[in-house]
Amino acid sequence: MVEKNIQNNETVLEVDDLVVHYNTEEGVAEAVNGMSFTLHKGETLGLVGETGAGKTSVALAIMGLLPVPPSQIIRGSIKLNGEELVGKKNKEMRSIRGDKIGMIFQDPMTSLNPVMSVGDQIAEVIRLHENISKGEASVKAGKMLEKVGIAADRYKEYPHQFSGGMKQRVVIAIALACNPNILIADEPTTALDVTIQAQVLELINDLKKDYGTSVILITHDLGVVAETCDRCAVVYAGEIVESGSLEDIFLHAQHPYTKGLFGSIPRLDVIVERLHPIKGLMSDPMTLPEYCSFYDRCDHACEECKQGEPACMEVSPGHIVRCRLAHPEAMKPESWEKGQA
Amino acid sequence: MWRYIIKRILLVFVVILGVLIIIFILSEITPGNPAARLLGTEASMEEIEAKAESMGLNDPVIVQFGRYVFNFVTKLDLGQSYTTRQPVWGELMTRYPYTLTLGLLATALAILIGVPLGVLGAIKQYSVRDTVIVFLALVLMSIPNFWFGILCINTFSVKLKWLPPAGTGTWYHWIMPVVILSLGGMASLIRVTRSSMLDTIRMDYMRTARAKGQKESVVIIRHGFRNALIPVVNAISAQMSVVIGGTVMIESVFALPGIGKYMTDAVTALNWPAVRGGVICLAIAFSILNLIVDLIYVAIDPRLISRYNGVRGREIRKLKKEMAQARAAHAKEVNG
Ligand SMILES: Nc1ncnc2c1ncn2[C@@H]1O[C@H](COP(=O)(O)OP(=O)(O)O)[C@@H](O)[C@H]1O
Ligand code: SF4
Ligand SMILES: [Mg+2]
Secondary structure, eight states: OOOTTTTTOOEEEEEEEEEEEEEETTEEEEEEEEEEEEEETTOEEEEEOOTTSSHHHHHHHHHTOOOTTTEEEEEEEEEETTEEOTTOOHHHHHHHBTTTEEEEOSOHHHHSOTTSOHHHHHHHHHHHHSOOOHHHHHHHHHHHHHHTTOOGGGTTOOGGGSOHHHHHHHHHHHHHTTOOSEEEEESTTTTSOHHHHHHHHHHHHHHHHHHTOEEEEEESOHHHHHHHOSEEEEEETTEEEEEEEHHHHHHSOOSHHHHHHHHTSOOSSSOOSSOOOOSSOOOOTTSOOSSOTTGGGOTTOOGGGGSSOOOEEEEETTEEEESTTOOOOTTOHHHHHHHHO | OHHHHHHHHHHHHHHHHHHHHHHHHHHHHSOSOHHHHHHOTTOOHHHHHHHHHHHTTTSOHHHHHHHHHHHHHHHOOOOBOTTTOSBHHHHHHHHHHHHHHHHHHHHHHHHHHHHHHHHHHHHTTTSHHHHHHHHHHHHHHHOOHHHHHHHHIIIIIIISOOSOSSOOSSTHHHHHHHHHHHHHHHHHHHHHHHHHHHHHHTSHHHHHHHHTTOOHHHIIIIIIIHHHHHHHHHHHHHHHHHHHHHHHHHHHHTTOOSHHHHHHHHHHTTOHHHHHHHHHHHHHHHHHHHHHHHHHHHHHOHHHHHHHTSHHHHHHHHHHHHHHHHHHHHHHHHHO
């Protein structure tokens, strides 16, 4: 790795060749198919993809919260600070969850316990991982509330007394209360109003900087990625089809799916005749082909694409594409200069 | 919060007054002269007339009702039993403990067994354990109490001679009546708890709790069970009316001298003061139990109080204040 801002940074999380299946009555859903990525200290990695791409499954696998049954980790490894998490006993995972890895869920309206005061819900996680008294935990929880922009005197109020954005702030407070190494935010703003979305993202960003937390931001919104992420991985049918720096993805995308994602975003600066959403539907994880999963929807598909899975190609340092058509960005000197600086 | 509680307590009095009115009207329109019934068949017309006058039976109905309520409230006087000539209140009080013990023990047993079984079934849905529990609930639900009572007496008292067939005295006497009375409630509590737990187990906040690193047992009890409780408490309160009704039958089968037995005897003897007193006693017990259940609701679910007076009330008050201010400002502008 020669990329500038990553060079000196240590790896916090390393996911390698992760495969997650769901064994259901209708068949086996291949939700995650050999995903590999690394997360560096203090960095925000975006996982982008349509609903059903397997983003939540990866997040739950890292947390050790995949529902068993029906799910099953077939193979792969997840290393947190070099420590293997796959196969860890539930008891060991409990001491990691909430302490080393915090998670924010998609729907703030339902992620909080309706019969417990918000302050107590924050204090709970503090008590679990820090050896302090109930009173001290409450004080700390109150401070956490202040940190996410809620007055501490609302400690005793219940979730129904808060708006959606405020609830998500409480969830963020829970996730960050023990100062975790990693924050996984699974579509943290999808369920919120557009005006609130920006505030919540800003809050996550600010806190991340304060605490030096590494963030995995899961979203289907490229706009969110552009605003908050350092690097980005595009997920399709349980595979990372393209990953790289924001510049790689936003300016030099090579995978037809990534290009398609941009084609389906309305742009204000360019007058387009019409949007070009990707044709067809998300591949069914029950019936994934032996060859490129994107084949049915790809405009560039040809017989050659049916000859097995396309290999990953590092087209420029740190920019990886999983497509037969991927080619080195040799003709792009500016990206090389930047990379080697 | 206090506004709700006080209102809810006042409601108990309103309900009891309503019951008094209905009972009074019913006994007014039933045939028979109370004075004649009290004095028996040998009394002369004059004696009966005098007795009726002294009892105030010739006064307007509304006056009689007022007196009845007044006597009850101030002197706990519910009139005299036709059959024993004793004050009804005293007779009821000697019987009340039996019914109360029977009802409360049966309810407690139903809760202690039904609720944990429901939870145990739900947390391992479709497992063998769950299937057995669901089947058990089905069997318990379809057992007819009366028939099962006789069967039990036959088996445990007559054949095995383990338990006394009827009456009171030792705690052995309570076993069969309490267990049999609790079965129906137990079955419905298993079912309600199980389905309510199944609903909450799928909720997102359970995942949030696990994401904190909380133990599974604590996740299920602290986060799941408390949320699942609301329908369960509802079922318990519904069950209590069934239990109170059930005591009447169980008391006759096991010859327990409770209010149920007292009332069945009173009805067959057309002993109206006794029936009236019994119904009032049960109504009071029932209202108080329901009051307790409602207060438990409030304690479990903070949303109830908010719905009652919280957030919206605050908003409305704020809005009213703003409107008043705007109006004042407007008036000032117009005048000034
Ligand atoms: N609890 C589950 N049971 C069965 N299949 C599941 C379950 N959760 C997810 N899946 C399967 O895994 C696929 C990926 O789901 P998910 O990880 O939630 O994707 P995303 O978060 O990207 O929308 C889905 O298409 C679905 O078929
Ligand atoms: S490998 Fe072929 S089908 Fe798959 S994305 Fe590339 S061009 Fe399309
Ligand atoms: Mg998801």
